[in-house]
Amino acid sequence: MPFLFQHKVLLTANPASVVINSIESVPIKGQNVASIHARAVDVVEEGLEDICQSLKSYAWEKGLFQDPGETPLPPLHAINHDIPLIDLELLMPWRPSRCPEKYRSLWALKREQYICTGHCGR
Numbered sequence: 001m002p003f004l005f006q007h008k009v010l011l012t013a014n015p016a017s018v019v020i021n022s023i024e025s026v027p028i029k030g031q032n033v034a035s036i037h038a039r040a041v042d043v044v045e046e047g048l049e050d051i052c053q054s055l056k057s058y059a060w061e062k063g064l065f066q067d068p069g070e071t072p073l074p075p076l077h078a079i080n081h082d083i084p085l086i087d088l089e090l091l092m093p094w095r096p097s098r099c100p101e102k103y104r105s106l107w108a109l110k111r112e113q114y115i116c117t118g119h120c121g122r
Contacts, residue, residue, distance in 0.1 A: 002028060 003009070005028055008021035059065050068075070099107045 004011075006025040007023070008026065010019040010021065011017075012019075056065075
């Protein structure tokens with residue numbers, strides 16, 4: 001909810017849409033806003049580098065890391081291209097699924113067991 005408020009997000013259900021009215025985060029102000037000041041963050045930040053180093057040394061000891069020259073994987077490269085994921089002109093072929101006749105009794109039994117356990121939304 002704070003994200004929605006800070007970015008002035010408008011959600012509609014019919015028709016379904018999401019409108020983000022502010023790219024920059026606006027401060028949360030108002031009559032019903034309460035602030036909780038956490039002083040423990042300062043204590044953690046002081047020892048954060050030590051914690052990071054101890055985790056790295058632990059991982060090296062346990063063999064979780066490998067030297068980049070010893071791994072069989074190729075080196076990482078920067079991604080410098082786009083892959084379009086939405087093609088509005090593409091129509092995907094589909095057909096409704098059907099259970100073969102010889103498995104319908106097993107399917108009916110499994111369906112009833114599933115429904116009786118309360119896993120479905122009934």
